[in-house]
Amino acid sequence: MVEQQGHVPMKSLIPYDESNHFPLENIPFGAFQNPTTGKTSTCTRIGDLVIDLGLLEQHGLFDGPLFSTLEKDSHVFSHQHLNKFMELGAPYWHEARVTLQTLFSHDSSKINQELLSQVSFSYNAVQMTLPVFIRDYTDFYSSKNHAYNVGVMFRGPENALQPNYLHLPVGYHGRASSIVLDGKEIIRPRGQTSADQKNPSFSECKRLDFELEIGAFVGKSNPLGQPVKIGEAPYHIFGFCLLNDWSARDIQAWEYVPLGPFNAKNFATTISPWIITSEALEPFKVKLPVQDPTPLKYLQDDNNYSYNVDLEVHLQTPQLQEGTLISKSNFKYMYWSTNQQLVHHTVTGCNLNVGDLLGSGTISGPVKEEYGSMLELSWGGKEPLKLPNGEERTFLQDGDTLTIRGVCKGQGYTIGFGDCSGKILPALDESNFF
Amino acid sequence: MVEQQGHVPMKSLIPYDESNHFPLENIPFGAFQNPTTGKTSTCTRIGDLVIDLGLLEQHGLFDGPLFSTLEKDSHVFSHQHLNKFMELGAPYWHEARVTLQTLFSHDSSKINQELLSQVSFSYNAVQMTLPVFIRDYTDFYSSKNHAYNVGVMFRGPENALQPNYLHLPVGYHGRASSIVLDGKEIIRPRGQTSADQKNPSFSECKRLDFELEIGAFVGKSNPLGQPVKIGEAPYHIFGFCLLNDWSARDIQAWEYVPLGPFNAKNFATTISPWIITSEALEPFKVKLPVQDPTPLKYLQDDNNYSYNVDLEVHLQTPQLQEGTLISKSNFKYMYWSTNQQLVHHTVTGCNLNVGDLLGSGTISGPVKEEYGSMLELSWGGKEPLKLPNGEERTFLQDGDTLTIRGVCKGQGYTIGFGDCSGKILPALDESNFF
Ligand SMILES: [Ca+2]
Ligand SMILES: [Ca+2]
Ligand SMILES: [Mg+2]
Ligand SMILES: [Mg+2]
Ligand code: NI
Numbered sequence: 057m058v059e060q061q062g063h064v065p066m067k068s069l070i071p072y073d074e075s076n077h078f079p080l081e082n083i084p085f086g087a088f089q090n091p092t093t094g095k096t097s098t099c100t101r102i103g104d105l106v107i108d109l110g111l112l113e114q115h116g117l118f119d120g121p122l123f124s125t126l127e128k129d130s131h132v133f134s135h136q137h138l139n140k141f142m143e144l145g146a147p148y149w150h151e152a153r154v155t156l157q158t159l160f161s162h163d164s165s166k167i168n169q170e171l172l173s174q175v176s177f178s179y180n181a182v183q184m185t186l187p188v189f190i191r192d193y194t195d196f197y198s199s200k201n202h203a204y205n206v207g208v209m210f211r212g213p214e215n216a217l218q219p220n221y222l223h224l225p226v227g228y229h230g231r232a233s234s235i236v237l238d239g240k241e242i243i244r245p246r247g248q249t250s251a252d253q254k255n256p257s258f259s260e261c262k263r264l265d266f267e268l269e270i271g272a273f274v275g276k277s278n279p280l281g282q283p284v285k286i287g288e289a290p291y292h293i294f295g296f297c298l299l300n301d302w303s304a305r306d307i308q309a310w311e312y313v314p315l316g317p318f319n320a321k322n323f324a325t326t327i328s329p330w331i332i333t334s335e336a337l338e339p340f341k342v343k344l345p346v347q348d349p350t351p352l353k354y355l356q357d358d359n360n361y362s363y364n365v366d367l368e369v370h371l372q373t374p375q376l377q378e379g380t381l382i383s384k385s386n387f388k389y390m391y392w393s394t395n396q397q398l399v400h401h402t403v404t405g406c407n408l409n410v411g412d413l414l415g416s417g418t419i420s421g422p423v424k425e426e427y428g429s430m431l432e433l434s435w436g437g438k439e440p441l442k443l444p445n446g447e448e449r450t451f452l453q454d455g456d457t458l459t460i461r462g463v464c465k466g467q468g469y470t471i472g473f474g475d476c477s478g479k480i481l482p483a484l485d486e487s488n489f490f
Numbered sequence: 491m492v493e494q495q496g497h498v499p500m501k502s503l504i505p506y507d508e509s510n511h512f513p514l515e516n517i518p519f520g521a522f523q524n525p526t527t528g529k530t531s532t533c534t535r536i537g538d539l540v541i542d543l544g545l546l547e548q549h550g551l552f553d554g555p556l557f558s559t560l561e562k563d564s565h566v567f568s569h570q571h572l573n574k575f576m577e578l579g580a581p582y583w584h585e586a587r588v589t590l591q592t593l594f595s596h597d598s599s600k601i602n603q604e605l606l607s608q609v610s611f612s613y614n615a616v617q618m619t620l621p622v623f624i625r626d627y628t629d630f631y632s633s634k635n636h637a638y639n640v641g642v643m644f645r646g647p648e649n650a651l652q653p654n655y656l657h658l659p660v661g662y663h664g665r666a667s668s669i670v671l672d673g674k675e676i677i678r679p680r681g682q683t684s685a686d687q688k689n690p691s692f693s694e695c696k697r698l699d700f701e702l703e704i705g706a707f708v709g710k711s712n713p714l715g716q717p718v719k720i721g722e723a724p725y726h727i728f729g730f731c732l733l734n735d736w737s738a739r740d741i742q743a744w745e746y747v748p749l750g751p752f753n754a755k756n757f758a759t760t761i762s763p764w765i766i767t768s769e770a771l772e773p774f775k776v777k778l779p780v781q782d783p784t785p786l787k788y789l790q791d792d793n794n795y796s797y798n799v800d801l802e803v804h805l806q807t808p809q810l811q812e813g814t815l816i817s818k819s820n821f822k823y824m825y826w827s828t829n830q831q832l833v834h835h836t837v838t839g840c841n842l843n844v845g846d847l848l849g850s851g852t853i854s855g856p857v858k859e860e861y862g863s864m865l866e867l868s869w870g871g872k873e874p875l876k877l878p879n880g881e882e883r884t885f886l887q888d889g890d891t892l893t894i895r896g897v898c899k900g901q902g903y904t905i906g907f908g909d910c911s912g913k914i915l916p917a918l919d920e921s922n923f924f
Contacts (some may be wrong), residue, residue, distance in 0.1 A: 191625060192667050197749060218747055223690045224682050228749035229663040229756065234714055235625050241717040245838030248658050248786060256657045260788045261838075280668055282678045283923055303839065313652055315631060315662035316750025322663065323839040324714070352682060352692045354923045389719070397671045403923070404679035404695075404738065404755040407667050414903050489717055490836070 063339070064171075065468040067162035069172070072103030077463065077472020078102070080160060083153045084330035084474070085138050085295065086187045091177060096136035101330065102160050103174040110134035112175060117159060117166060120151040124340065125415050137189045138331070139411045142275045142294050149275065151293065153335060184329035186237050187297075188273055189413045193325070194236060194401060195269075195301055195415035196227040198390035202420040205432045222349055223398045225392035230415065231322035238328050238476050242302055242357040244454060245323045249306040256310060260483035262469075263305035267418040268369055268428030268460055270387050271299035271327055272394045273411065278405040286357045289395035292408070296337065298328035298460045298476035300416050305431055305451070316406040327413075328460070328476040336471055340364045340464040342388040354403060355396050363388045365462045365473075369428070374455040376445050383433060383445060385419050385426045387462070454482045497773070499902040501596035505604070506537030506649060511906020513537070513899065514594060515915065517587045518764035518908070519572050519630050520621045524549050525611060530570035530619050535764065536594050539610040544568035546609055550592060551600060554585040563624035571623045576709045576728050581894070583709065583728065587769060618763035621731075622707055622845045626760070627669060628835060629703075629849035630661040630733055636854040637864045656783055659826035659834045664735075664849065665756035672762050676736055678917040679757045680886060683740040690744060694917035697739035697871065698886045701852040702803055702862030702894055704821050705733035705761055706828045707845065714841040720791045723829035726842070730771065730797075732762035732894045732910035733849050739865055739885070761847075762894070762910040770905055774798045774898040776822040788837060789830050796824045799896045799907075801853060803862070806887040810879050818895045819853050819860045821896070889918045
């Protein structure tokens with residue numbers, strides 16, 4: 057549950073230094089366009105090299121006891137998405153991880169320089185693609201600090217948390233089709249807003265926001281009608297990514313009663329390219345505080361945990377090319393765990409499929425420097441953020457680039473998630489609408 | 491826009507009478523398990539025969555000018571879902587319809603008895619399957635009568651409609667994975683409910699409800715960031731089905747603030763097996779009343795329409811084997827049209843994909859006999875429905891079967907949707923949860 061004591065960092069045949077986010081201890085999973093074959097394939101990353109898992113598979117290098125039982129032409133890695141690999145289940149995920157750590161260890165007998173140059177590519181030279189086919193996407197609201205802050209702004213401190221908040225992980229179904237990868241530019245949305253909450257106007261979004269989140273990928277399905285028990289939940293989670301739930305606050309305020317956010321959220325959600333597996337994150341588990349009130353039995357977990365992932369939000373503007381840190385938070389600031397979210401999702405019988413994505417909800421820490429949205433950082437727009445060059449920001453402006461980063465600091469090694477970034481483009485002009 | 495004047499019913503080589511729901515004027519699209527080949531394939535229905543479209547395709551019978559341009563091995567119908575066919579676009583939908591009407595007309599030169607017996611199956615002998623791969627499902631709330639009734643129950647008649655209701659088609663993202671076909675049994679959900687809206691308990695749903703809806707299938711995608719204009723919307727809609735948005739009212743009441751319904755809806759949504767195309771429904775268009783207030787320009791439609799589809803809800807109980815009509819409504823009772831829903835969905839840039847499903851929202855007529863949910867029919871449980879055998883119902887009980895039917899009455903012919911039915915099974919016992 058705590059970071060490894062006296063861990064000796066693994067040594068790889070691929071050189072990288074201690075601060076590199078992709079040591080052998082990481083072994084993330086993703087997808088990319090192979091620049092040589094032109095094909096989209098699944099991949100991992102070690103140091104600064106992206107490695108084509110489809111090619112390794114075609115070379116017969118996944119030869120552990122479990123993978124050896126698969127039919128010769130099953131090709132779980134030679135696809136544009138990771139779903140087929142994920143569907144194999146946790147024992148296979150573990151074996152693939154160990155196989156890759158062994159193949160690329162400093163004393164590997166199976167990877168020579170010629171093979172390495174054939175299967176690996178400099179990270180800067182490749183185009184990453186969406187790692188998973190996400191059929192259904194759900195977003196939760198599980199950081200109490202965030203829910204409290206939003207509640208104070210809208211209802212005052214006495215009624216900040218809704219009556220249900222401490223009893224269930226509130227969530228809503230999000231839009232799967234508009235999930236995009238790190239780097240995709242985001243067009244400022246237009247839609248209905250209403251200053252007086254009575255008469256609407258058609259306007260570009262003036263309160264464009266980000267939400268700092270972590271996404272969890274489902275790796276094991278449950279059949280329709282059959283809920284998942286809390287003790288089983290960890291086996292249903294393949295791994296995690298960074299997630300930015302772009303939000304149009306003025307559109308949201310007008311539309312969200314009574315059925316929740318819709319146009320305000322469905323124009324884009326950005327995820328980081330790498331899935332960091334539950335196994336890689338195991339050394340960074342952090343026990344969550346005891347929940348008071350005690351939740352109903354189906355949500356009770358003696359071993360309720362999150363992970364110690366340092367999260368940072370950087371803002372770059374057209375005038376501020378360097379980018380500046382505007383928030384630091386941590387995945388440990390969760391009230392409801394990912395396991396509890398997953399269990400709650402299935403309690404009435406909803407079936408989750410391999411590849412489904414569960415957003416954590418905006419992860420805000422207890423103090424202002426740790427808030428996970430512009431809404432909170434600028435306190436509803438009333439306290440503009442001051443940037444190092446004298447610029448101010450309440451919400452995001454055209455040309456701004458917002459980047460989320462996540463890092464786990466181990467003993468002698470670092471595990472990173474890769475960037476989750478997007479630049480804001482101006483809204484389309486009205487001729488696109490009527 | 492009105493029903494055809496002096497339409498002479500088409501004559502088919504497949505015999506059926508005037509009251510049959512699947513004359514040549516219908517040509518619905520679906521999918522089924524072919525009992526001979528054992529394969530799932532797409533299909534249509536004429537009279538009481540289900541016809542395998544994959545087999546017709548393999549016989550080269552889709553030979554119109556557009557289909558002839560497709561590559562020989564493109565096989566748009568030889569799949570378990572209709573998506574590939576739908577992706578071809580409206581001109582192909584029209585050609586396929588005309589081809590089928592010609593092939594199976596009474597004077598057809600291409601279908602002899604031997605071929606007919608090879609490609610067709612008695613409807614009662616086949617298992618229908620989900621017609622489309624639905625990646626994203628959205629449910630709207632566009633019947634003003636329904637929204638008003640629910641509003642009166644929760645907030646009184648003065649504030650029945652939320653301020654945004656007459657300005658935008660309110661909707662939320664639903665759960666795609668739990669959409670099931672007609673006939674699938676529905677397990678009564680368990681989850682959190684709260685009598686005092688403060689302290690929850692874990693309980694089986696005691697207010698299990700249906701929602702009478704029509705679903706629209708998207709047949710043309712729009713790219714991320716690019717909204718659909720109102721004049722283009724009709725070309726994006728392939729066709730329609732019946733839809734029952736099963737709802738656990740007691741779970742919904744506790745969970746839905748502030749992000750909308752979640753567990754209360756995601757355990758199941760039932761659809762009818764056939765997609766009735768926009769083209770088949772064309773003669774049944776009904777102009778919708780002028781909207782007051784006038785919506786914003788992007789939603790304005792001089793030709794705002796719905797369809798004259800008679801809808802019926804039948805309830806069968808363990809004691810009442812016959813089933814009894816508990817509601818009659820009509821698709822014309824919409825405030826916001828399907829075209830307006832689709833346009834609104836994309837206004838901030840959300841991309842819709844071929845196969846996406848848009849639920850109309852519960853379709854209630856103006857009078858009690860036309861209400862589209864038990865919540866309304868029993869007025870929040872206060873006025874139980876009396877069934878012919880003396881039984882009463884506020885909400886659905888174990889063993890009840892709820893069936894939605896839809897019919898358009900043309901001149902000398904009838905177009906039906908097929909049943910949208912589900913039987914309620916008892917909740918799982920608690921050992922399935924912890
Ligand atoms: Ca969020
Ligand atoms: Ca509904
Ligand atoms: Mg989003
Ligand atoms: Mg539903
Ligand atoms: Ni024609």
